[in-house]
Amino acid sequence: MFRINYILKKPNTIVPWGATEKHLHWYGLTDGLLWINAGDSVIYEYAEPHADSLGIQIKYNDYQLSRFIEEILELSSVISEPIPESLYNVIEDLDDDLESWKANYIDKSDDEFDKFYDELYIPMSEWFYDRFLSSSHLVCGPSIGFFRCGEKFKIIWDSNRLEDGSEMWKYPRGYYEVDYRDFVSEISRFLNSFMLDMDAQVSDVVSNGISGVYVDTDGLIRENEQRKETFEQQMRKMSSEGKQETDWDKILDLHNMMRVELGMN
Numbered sequence: 001m002f003r004i005n006y007i008l009k010k011p012n013t014i015v016p017w018g019a020t021e022k023h024l025h026w027y028g029l030t031d032g033l034l035w036i037n038a039g040d041s042v043i044y045e046y047a048e049p050h051a052d053s054l055g056i057q058i059k060y061n062d063y064q065l066s067r068f069i070e071e072i073l074e075l076s077s078v079i080s081e082p083i084p085e086s087l088y089n090v091i092e093d094l095d096d097d098l099e100s101w102k103a104n105y106i107d108k109s110d111d112e113f114d115k116f117y118d119e120l121y122i123p124m125s126e127w128f129y130d131r132f133l134s135s136s137h138l139v140c141g142p143s144i145g146f147f148r149c150g151e152k153f154k155i156i157w158d159s160n161r162l163e164d165g166s167e168m169w170k171y172p173r174g175y176y177e178v179d180y181r182d183f184v185s186e187i188s189r190f191l192n193s194f195m196l197d198m199d200a201q202v203s204d205v206v207s208n209g210i211s212g213v214y215v216d217t218d219g220l221i222r223e224n225e226q227r228k229e230t231f232e233q234q235m236r237k238m239s240s241e242g243k244q245e246t247d248w249d250k251i252l253d254l255h256n257m258m259r260v261e262l263g264m265n
Helices: 064-072 076-080 091-103 110-129 180-210 217-239 247-261
Strands: 002-008 030-036 040-043 045-049 059-065 145-148 152-158 174-179
Touching: 002 180, 030 064, 059 064, 064 217, 064 247, 076 145, 076 217, 091 110, 091 152, 091 247, 110 247, 152 180, 174 180, 180 217
Parallel strands: none
Antiparallel strands: 002 030, 030 040, 030 059, 045 059, 145 152, 152 174
16 A cells, blocks of 8 residues: 555644744744655654654654745656566666676776766766655655656665664565555545645635734635645645656666666666
8 A cells, every 4th residue: 555644733832933023934833743654664764763852752744834835846757667678577677786886897997987977977866866765864865766667666765874884764665566546646635635734724824813923824825825836736746647858768778788887687
């Protein structure tokens, strides 16, 4: 099962912005918890719960939900573009292979390494890393990649360990395969649910305010409507048939070259 779960925090429990003049805006009001079921794994579940600034034990990714929505919708065009099946079949290992390939050139001369990096490594790796959602705002945040091949779809994720070698996340790395239409349907369901909850969030703040916190209520209402329009436009890109914008013949040639140099063919 692939499912995106979230809990929006109540407006009066959100830590306001500003050192002296406390204020909140639309983005701040999207503060909440986020976790993603991917089969038997849960992306964004901490290995050990920890206390937030209010002393509440937090089990999941605790951040503004809008950050996740903005980043995944910005990937709509590349997510919807199918990749060749031969790449799709090895996609879980491609990051390690790319690093091994680059390592083979580390001891070369500067000119030789630069030529390899600019003419071979970047073209071979760029399309791959462009399909990743970064979680760099989180400590050891997982990088999550999205790869389509026809109606097949893989989600892969990986995260770094803490300095002491322990894992920040309960499921630090893995992959999950789902039908592409089911993926798009779940993104749409999540987005619609989130925007309905944000309608209620905005209505609550406009009607009741937040004690000791300034909120531009007119601006809040405007931005809520603008965000809906923007998210819906981006969602349509993900739902449409992906355009082939990548030179896959070139990528496949580079992939074969890499495998030969790594002794994999």
